[in-house]
Amino acid sequence: MMNPKHVKSILDELVEVYDYEQVFKFLHLPIQSASDKVLEEMNRGYTKKDVLEIIRKFRKRYPKITIWTDVIAGYPTEDEKDLKETLNFLEEVRFDNVFVSKFGARPKTEAKKLKPLPSQIVKERSRILSSIARKISLEKNREWINWEGEVLVDEKVSDYLYKGRNYAYKCFIIKSKEEILGRFVRVRGEKASFGGIVASTFL
Secondary structure: OOOHHHHHHHHHHHHHHOOOOOOOOEEEOOOEOOOHHHHHHHOOOOOHHHHHHHHHHHHHHOOOOEEEEEEEEOOOOOOHHHHHHHHHHHHHHOOOEEEEEEOOOOOOOHHHHOOOOOHHHHHHHHHHHHHHHHHHHHHHHHOOOOOEEEEEEEEEEEOOEEEEEOOOOOEEEEEOOOOOOOOEEEEEEEEEEOOEEEEEEEO
């Protein structure tokens, strides 16, 4: 996870580092909001334009890179226009995964001094953001149906169910009676959900 504020100053060098085969083509870039007004009030230190520049540079060099982000729903000064800007940005950028959090002020922060939005408004905005995010995640995962390649199996879910990551850190769900945890296996994407791609194996 990298704050866009810090990525800006090392962007060109960071993009080049991803050339190494050992590095997953994956970037977790928490934006929190796509409203420049809200970002300034959060004191985030970057703008929507900065985020777009980062994403465009990475995608130009690594077209299949997986990009995650985080968004806060219901920041105290967020209005309907700010929410719309964030929704439009999610549709434009099409992140592979979006973690939506309802705003909660931390102790001894400037945001703690602000009057919070009504809880029902925060809840509804969180629902709207999550709905858009899940739809896009599913569409992005469908792009990997029929993809064939290696994944590193890094999690055993149950006796015959595993999860693995490919070069772009995409999650593939694999059924196998063999013990494959910690191994590289060849798979083919068969079916997508918003949480990953169900795959068949070629052991």
